[in-house]
Amino acid sequence: MTSLPYDRLQDEEEQGTSHQKPFHDIDIDEQEIYPSQFSRLREHTPRWLSTKVWVVVGSTLVVFAIFFGFKHTHRANTDNSLSLSSPYNIDLNTTTNPYKISKVSMLYGDNDLYERALQSHIRHADRWGYPTKIWRQDDGCGFWNKPTFLMSLVTKELAKPEKERMEWLMWVDADSIILNPTIPAHMFLPPPGQMPHVQFVGTRDAGGLNTGIFFLRIGPWAIHMLLDSMAIPLCHPTLDLGRNADQEAMARVFQKTSGGIDGNGYKSGVVYMPRHLFNSYELRPNQYEEFENSTIQEFPGWSRRHGYEGHKGDLLVHFPGLEGADRKPLMGDWLDVVEKRPEEWIVPVQNTSYVKDTREFWNLYAEALEVLREAARVSGSKEAGVVHVGLTEAMHTLRVGLSDEADDEEKIREYMKAVQEKMSVL
DSSP states (O other): OOOOOHHHHHHHHHHTOOSSOSSTTTTOOHHHHSOSSGGGGGGGSOTTOOHHHHHHHHHHHHHIIIIIOOSEEEOOSSOOOBOOSOTTSOOTTOOOBSSOEEEEEEOOSOOHHHHHHHHHHHHHHHHHTOOEEEEOOOOSOGGGHHHHHHHHHHHHHHTSOGGGSOOEEEEEOTTEEESOTTSOGGGGSOOTTSOTTOOEEEEEETTEEEEEEEEEEOSHHHHHHHHHHHHHHHHOTTOOOOSSHHHHHHHHHHTOSSBSSSSBOSGGGEEEOOGGGTOOBBOOGGGTTTOOOHHHHTOTTOSSOOOBOSOTTOSEEEOTTOOHHHHHHHHHHHHHHHHHOGGGTOOOGGGSSHHHHHHHHHHHHHHHHHHHHHHHHHHHTSOTTTSOHHHHHHHHHHHHHHHHOTTOHHHHHHHHHHHHHHHHTO
8 A cells, every 4th residue: 555645744734734624623733632721621611511411420520539539540560651653663672652541441340250351451551551540439320430430531631731641541341351462552543643633543343333442532522522422311311322321322422513622523533443453352152153263263272162253363352242141151261361371362463464454544544634635625726616516525425434434445445536536527
């Protein structure tokens, strides 16, 4: 794949030379993403939120922060230093990271399997210099413990001096296990210094957004998004959000075309990566006939066959939707591997396709942004009414595609081609 002019994209963002940006917040100033004072968040609070929402959310945060605090905070043993080098040039002998990332999760009650699973994440964090924070208190909020915990983390970071803050949170559900700790989390994020509009990097499945594993940039965008998500059951008490209420609420917020930090919703800040990169599933038993992986099923010493959709050397395994009777032996098998025979699964990152896959993903994303910028320049140079309506529609389709379907390379290339064809006839 052809390398992309990241430097030129960044120069345009810094100098403001692009006539019209493909996303309304593509060139938000860094000070807007990382405000120097926590009080500036008040300037960006959603005006539509009712007093009731603010009272409930605010009270919850105060209770969490003052009376409970973090039941478990783990600081990595290694130095989490910053580097301006490419995240794709990875030296396994160092923990130099291009971003300050904290791995976060939640677990309360007694569950030995989940405890062991979280230990795999802590070992991974130690290797790469990421602090970990695990919420241990069930405060009766049900599904909303998760977004409330995330909100408390974001606000705590924004209250710090800018240079002392974490930049990204990596959320990991307790039913996920790190299989290959040689894969750093930061390689899934946009190249350092590029694409400051990207605020959420996650994955989706046949049911849409999956919030078992995702990255959230610390900043006002996250505050708005989490507030909007938690406000849904308060503003729409009769709305059925289904089994995973917090996940469904976040998915609905991502589709909004109003609200958010600039009043235009959240779409432009959302990016979906191919799920196999950092959120591979263990499939349910009734899915085994649809997906066979003989390499995994023939692994020695396991109590039952497995339907893991990944491959040897993949970062992790996640168990969404599995009931206890199915989940327990499957998780037990994987944990035995990573704890007793890790060499059977670990593949050094340079011997995997991760470096190539992540580089190509972000290169294509940047290429699509450049196509949109060029289309905006072309349309901006035409007199009113001259631009063919087809170009506007093609640009809109590509914009939406980058938010909803960036994990589908074929579709993104199709949308890019449509924009280029419309430009060629003007």
